Amino acid sequence: MIHHLAADAFAPYGKVLDSTLQVDDSAPAFHSVSSSFYRAAHFDPGDDGEVDILWVTYDRTEIPETLESHLLTEQALIPISGSVVQHVRRPDHRDGAVESFLIQPGQGIVMNRGCLHTTTSVSGKALCLMVSRASTTQDLADSLSHGVEPTETVYGRCSSSDDST
Numbered sequence: 375m376i377h378h379l380a381a382d383a384f385a386p387y388g389k390v391l392d393s394t395l396q397v398d399d400s401a402p403a404f405h406s407v408s409s410s411f412y413r414a415a416h417f418d419p420g421d422d423g424e425v426d427i428l429w430v431t432y433d434r435t436e437i438p439e440t441l442e443s444h445l446l447t448e449q450a451l452i453p454i455s456g457s458v459v460q461h462v463r464r465p466d467h468r469d470g471a472v473e474s475f476l477i478q479p480g481q482g483i484v485m486n487r488g489c490l491h492t493t494t495s496v497s498g499k500a501l502c503l504m505v506s507r508a509s510t511t512q513d514l515a516d517s518l519s520h521g522v523e524p525t526e527t528v529y530g531r532c533s534s535s536d537d538s539t
């Protein structure tokens with residue numbers, strides 16, 4: 375079952391970014407006919423972390439067998455073109471079910487540090503903006519490119535019986 379993205383349903387995994395909602399009237403904002411802005415969320419890259427902004431594409435509708443969990447940082451994902459489905463599981467619920475949330479352009483998420491996740495596209499290639507931690511990006515790129523174990527990311531399986539987390 376794919377859930378529509380709602381703050382309360384996604385709360386165990388992180389925050390929802392919804393461009394149609396200004397959820398915090400106390401946050402810095404400016405509104406005018408020609409241009410408006412307001413803070414969607416803070417982002418925490420972890421201790422001594424450097425914020426990293428990435429372009430990410432997904433072009434897969436089959437859910438991968440493994441989930442990723444970033445040990446040091448939150449991670450934001452904002453679809454720019456095409457919708458994605460974010461499949462998530464709480465790290466403290468080893469036998470917890472994987473829940474799936476549809477994220478459409480104009481929406482986004484900020485996953486909690488450690489949130490187990492993987493992403494699929496709805497139809498063809500989806501282009502997303504991702505906010506992460508620079509050392510986690512480098513560590514993951516090195517791992518995926520050269521087959522070395524990452525140090526800032528661990529993996530779990532979609533079926534919760536044999537997690538490596």
Ligand SMILES: NC(=O)N[C@@H](O)C(=O)O
Binds near residue numbers: 430449492506511514
């Ligand atoms: N770059 C990066 O961290 N990507 C993964 O976390 C992912 O979920 O795609």
